[in-house]
Amino acid sequence: MNFNGTFTQVISELVEHVMPALVIVRGHQYGAGAGIVWDANGLILTNNHVVGRHSPVVVLQNDGEYESRLIARDPDVDLALLSIEATGLTPLKPAPVSPRVGEMVFAFGHPWGQRNTVTRGIVSALVHAQNRRGDTLPIVRSDTPLAPGNSGGPLVNAKGEVVGINAMIVGGDQSVSIAASVASDFVKKAIGNGISMNKRAGPVPNDVI
Amino acid sequence: MTQNVLVELSDALADAAEKAGKATVLVNARRRMPASGIAYAADLILTADHILEREDDIKVVLADGTEVSAKVAGRDAGSDLAVLKLERAAAPVAEVTKSPARLGQIVLVLGRPSPDGIEASLGTVSAIGGPIRTGRGGMLERYIRTDSISYPGFSGGPLVAADGAVLGVNTSGLANGAAITIPADIAWKIADTLSKHGRIKRGYLGIRSQTVEISDATRKALKREQGTGLLIVGVENDSPASKGGFIVGDILVAVAGVPVLHHDELFTRLTGDVVGKSTPIEILRGGQPQTLNVPIGER
Numbered sequence: 001m002n003f004n005g006t007f008t009q010v011i012s013e014l015v016e017h018v019m020p021a022l023v024i025v026r027g028h029q030y031g032a033g034a035g036i037v038w039d040a041n042g043l044i045l046t047n048n049h050v051v052g053r054h055s056p057v058v059v060l061q062n063d064g065e066y067e068s069r070l071i072a073r074d075p076d077v078d079l080a081l082l083s084i085e086a087t088g089l090t091p092l093k094p095a096p097v098s099p100r101v102g103e104m105v106f107a108f109g110h111p112w113g114q115r116n117t118v119t120r121g122i123v124s125a126l127v128h129a130q131n132r133r134g135d136t137l138p139i140v141r142s143d144t145p146l147a148p149g150n151s152g153g154p155l156v157n158a159k160g161e162v163v164g165i166n167a168m169i170v171g172g173d174q175s176v177s178i179a180a181s182v183a184s185d186f187v188k189k190a191i192g193n194g195i196s197m198n199k200r201a202g203p204v205p206n207d208v209i
Numbered sequence: 210m211t212q213n214v215l216v217e218l219s220d221a222l223a224d225a226a227e228k229a230g231k232a233t234v235l236v237n238a239r240r241r242m243p244a245s246g247i248a249y250a251a252d253l254i255l256t257a258d259h260i261l262e263r264e265d266d267i268k269v270v271l272a273d274g275t276e277v278s279a280k281v282a283g284r285d286a287g288s289d290l291a292v293l294k295l296e297r298a299a300a301p302v303a304e305v306t307k308s309p310a311r312l313g314q315i316v317l318v319l320g321r322p323s324p325d326g327i328e329a330s331l332g333t334v335s336a337i338g339g340p341i342r343t344g345r346g347g348m349l350e351r352y353i354r355t356d357s358i359s360y361p362g363f364s365g366g367p368l369v370a371a372d373g374a375v376l377g378v379n380t381s382g383l384a385n386g387a388a389i390t391i392p393a394d395i396a397w398k399i400a401d402t403l404s405k406h407g408r409i410k411r412g413y414l415g416i417r418s419q420t421v422e423i424s425d426a427t428r429k430a431l432k433r434e435q436g437t438g439l440l441i442v443g444v445e446n447d448s449p450a451s452k453g454g455f456i457v458g459d460i461l462v463a464v465a466g467v468p469v470l471h472h473d474e475l476f477t478r479l480t481g482d483v484v485g486k487s488t489p490i491e492i493l494r495g496g497q498p499q500t501l502n503v504p505i506g507e508r
Contacts, residue, residue, distance in 0.1 A: 007218075010213045010215040104219035104222060
C-alpha cells in the first residue's frame with residue numbers, strides 16, 4: 001500500500017484500503033455489530049458480545065451473506081473468531097508495534113446501524129483493564145466517536161494497520177478498543193487448538209439476493 | 210515503510226504528545242481523581258487552583274513515574290492558578306510557545322490523571338475571547354476555547370501545539386465546569402508572581418461607576434480618540450478614591466497612562482504592580498482632564 005498526494009486523497013485511499021475488510025456480524029435474534037476479515041480464507045474476528053448464542057451471519061462488502069462457524073470465543077477478552085466459506089478476501093494486518101498516545105486513528109463500523117461509517121480521533125491513552133480472570137488486558141483509549149454497531153470493528157492507524165478492536169463506550173466520551181496484540185494472540189491460540197484451516201466443514205453460503 | 214502526509218501528521222502529533230507529556234505531571238491533592246500540572250521550572254509545577262483540595266501531603270508524579278512531595282508556593286482562586294514547589298528539582302521544564310494560539314489551529318489537550326501514562330485528545334482552537342469575569346472573582350484578559358474533549362483530571366494540564374510547545378493551561382474551574390484554556394503568556398506571568406509572592410494582589414479604589422460616552426468636545430480636550438469612560442456615581446468614605454480626591458461626577462478615563470473604557474478594564478488595571486502604590490489616575494472634571502494621584506488599596 002502506498003499513499004501519496006494530498007491529505008484528503010490520502011484519507012480516501014486509507015478508507016478504500018480498510019473498507020473491504022469490514023463486515024457486518026448479524027446475530028439471529030437482535031442487533032448487529034462489525035467484524036474484521038482476518039485472513040483471505042474466511043476468518044472473521046469480532047467481539048464476543050456481538051456473537052449471540054448461535055453462530056451469526058456475516059455480510060461482506062459485496063453484500064454476500066454467509067452462515068458462520070464459531071471457531072473460538074473468550075468473554076474475558078471480549079473476542080470471537082468466526083469462519084465463513086469464502087476465499088480471496090482482503091484481510092487487514094495488525095500493527096507490528098503498540099500505538100503511541102497522540103497518533104491518529106480511524107474507527108470503522110456500523111454505528112446505530114449506519115453501514116460503513118468512519119470516525120476519526122487520536123489515541124488518548126494506553127491503559128490496562130483487569131478482566132474477571134484477573135488478567136490485565138491492554139486497552140487503547142481514543143477520542144474517536146464510537147456507538148453501538150462499532151463493536152467488533154477495527155481501529156486502524158494512519159497506515160491502515162489494526163491497532164485495536166472497538167469494544168465499548170465508557171461514559172460516552174472515551175472510546176475503548178482491545179489492543180491488536182491481544183487479538184493476534186487470541187487468533188494464534190484459537191488456530192493452534194487443532195483446527196485445520198483447510199479442512200473446516202462450514203455450511204455453504206446463502207444465495208445472494 | 211509507508212510514508213505520506215497522513216502518516217507524517219500522525220507521527221508529528223504523537224511526537225508533540227511525547228515531548229509536552231514529559232513536562233506534564235500528575236498532581237494528587239484531592240480525594241477524588243488526581244489532576245494534572247505543568248513543569249514551570251525544574252522545581253515548580255503550575256496547576257489549577259481548584260484541584261488543590263488540601264495543602265498538606267501533596268504528591269506530584271513525574272513523567273518517569275517518580276513521586277515527589279510538593280508544597281503550595283502560591284495560589285490564586287481568581288485566576289484558578291496555583292504554583293507548587295517540589296521537594297527537589299526533578300521535572301523536565303515545559304517549552305512555551307513563541308506564537309500565540311490561532312483560530313483553527315490543530316491542538317492537543319494533555320493530562321496525566323493516572324500514573325499509567327500521558328493522556329491526550331485532539332481538536333482545533335474554536336474561539337479566542339475575553340476579557341471575562343471568572344466565576345471565582347477574577348478577571349481573565351484572554352481565554353482560548355477548543356473543540357477537544359477534556360477528560361476528568363485534565364485540569365492543570367497543557368494545551369499543546371502540533372510542535373509540542375505549550376499554548377496554555379486547561380481548567381474546568383473558571384467557566385461553570387466548561388473547559389477553557391488560560392493563554393500561556395498570562396498564565397506564566399501569574400505563575401511568576403505566585404512563585405515570588407504567594408498570591409495575586411487585587412487593587413481597591415472604593416468607587417461605584419457606570420460607563421458613559423465622552424462628548425466630541427471633551428474628547429478634543431482629552432487629546433485622544435476615547436469613546437467612553439467611567440462616570441463616578443459613588444465614593445466610599447475613607448477609601449483610596451476619597452483620599453485621592455475623587456468626587457461624584459468625575460469621569461475616570463485612564464489608570465497609569467492606560468485608557469480605561471469599561472469597568473472590566475478598570476478591574477484588569479487594578480491588579481499587580483499598582484497595588485499599594487500612589488498611581489496617577491486621569492479623570493475628566495467639568496470637561497477638563499486632570500490627574501489625581503491615588504494610593505491604590507488592596508482588597
